[in-house]
Amino acid sequence: MKKFTVHRKPVARFPLTTKLYPLISKQRGKNKPRTQYVSEALIDNVLERVSPYLRRNQPLDILDLWPGGGLISSKVNELLQPRRHVLVEPDPRFNNFLQPLAQSNPCYKLVDEPIYGKFDWSNFFATHLPEQGRGNRESSAIIPKNDSLLILANLPAAKSGMDHFKPSRWFLNYMKNCLKQKDVNLYGAVRVLATMPSSEVSDMLPRSAVERTRTGVFAETIGLHNIEIASPAEEERSHQWRGWDDLNKIREHVAERAAANNIITPPTREFPPLEVVPHVPYRTSRVERPYQPRVLAQMHKKQLMEIAEADKLGLDSCSDTTDPKAKAIIRKRALAWSKLARDNSASYFRQQLADVILEQDQVGWTFARAAADPKESVENLKALEDRMVSLKSSYATLKSSIHHTMLEKHQHTIDDARLGRLTNHFVDAGLAHDQRPFEPLYIHPDETYPREDPRAVVYFEPDSNPPVLKKIFDLPNTMVQLVLDRYFSMLAVVGTRGTMPVAEFLKTLFPAESINSHVRDIPSLASFAERRLKPGRGPMPLPEGSTSDPAFTYQDNVDYDLSGVRLRTLSAATLLDIAVKYEKLPEKLDIISFSRALGGTMTQAQLGEELLNMRLR
Structure with a gap:
């Protein structure tokens, strides 16, 4: 059975999957199906978490883009009781889901219009949201806001790697128009509750300095709230180089912030803890470096399984058996040992280099404070200078002694460690995701359909006075x-x-x-x-x-x-x-x-x- 067939098989406990199955069962290739949430319990938990941000003085209108199967639309409507709820769905195949929903409440209106490439929203507002106008704009701030309109968007994934219509591009365009007061922000900057492919969330909320792209930095610029509400807890690229201790300290601080604000997560929605790569004695010709704790990834799990499978044979080497299958298993174990040892060494060297740079920064700060103290002697300043010169030389010597394959991603580790150190001195420094108010709610794999494209929920609210x-x-x-x-x-x-x-x-x-x-x-x-x-x-x-x-x-x-x-x-x-x-x-x-x-x-x-x-x- 093909992999996508398994992912598209309906799940009995989620009846919506049975209704969606005829729609997506034949979609192949470039015509990718749009992933939908099918768990009412998940949406209830998400809305409970995000409701303090959504609730504003009534009346409220909702502009619902790509509502798809309509589950989120109906739940948000039930919670907020909007004056008008306009469903804009470009794909007519979802009409069988949305027409009954639109007929269930007079506040709904189903509109069949393209969304990408739509530049004139004034006629749209005049026709479908007539209460929206300049009177809704709070004009006393840098960015006039409009709390009478909420954007609900289920942003579709790009059709291919060459497709520019990505969720991150939509968000960038939306944020720029917050300043320009155009498009959906025509009558003031509006709030957005969006679902998007989990692989693109890091564009809005970078996990590392290397992921700080145009969209993420601009979100830092104008965002009041930029929060990942729920996530399927997919592997994060930054875990390959960010230190185990740093990541766990960040999670501890997040837990402290959540507890201080009395934010309680249901047991079934607890974000999975990070797992550590266990220390394995590597029987290889490599020089074994001190063990480095690091986040367990799929590649590590595969290597550990290959080691465990060979260990069951009770054989030390291929020379101990004549069975070709056993020899192949033992060779895989040797290769797994080598890969784990190499990964451990690379992590060790990255941390060694980062530690030298962090110490150099710390000595530099000490030097700066001493240079501003009239009671300090020139001799003491010269001693601190010599220490900085020595550290710079040590860094160059250490780096030159390391094979270039071990230096991969070392700059990522250094930059992330620097940004993390800066948060000790400035509240708004560092990465916004590291300062998150709570951990995302966990989305179980079978709560999205089809299951091969996991999605996350993001809430963004612009700051009226950034x-x-x-x-x-x-x-x-x-x-x-x-x-x-x-x-x-x-x-x-x-x-x-x-x-x-x-x-x-x-x-x-x-x-x-x-x-x-x-x-x-x-x-x-x-x-x-x-x-x-x-x-x-x-x-x-x-x-x-x-x-x-x-x-x-x-x-x-x-x-x-x-x-x-x-x-x-x-x-x-x-x-x-x-x-x-x-x-x-x-x-x-x-x-x-x-x-x-x-x-x-x-x-x-x-x-x-x-x-x-x-x-x-």
């Missing part, structure tokens, strides 16, 4: 959109060239300026910078009245170096500060040349109609 954007809207009105255009171009580069050193990035934009001048203008750049005392200078206090920590601000007696800091570790606020600084230059590139200079490209959709028309003219 702290990151406040400084932008203090600028002259003529500069605001220009700065945002620069910022969007820079975000594209963060995702594609995130390993670029910050020093190189700044040199590209400001070829005539020194790193010291950048840190002076944008003090947050100092966080991971290398520091040295300027020649002929000694300890010097910060300017009178300053309450900043010297470790995270500019000091006039210190030289800075950003060649060891990667672009993807910069916060949204820092990137925006760079965009502001560039826009204030007397001579600068136009937005297209600016993007190309950074190594990025811009599609017509990213350029926007205004810039495209201007160029055509």
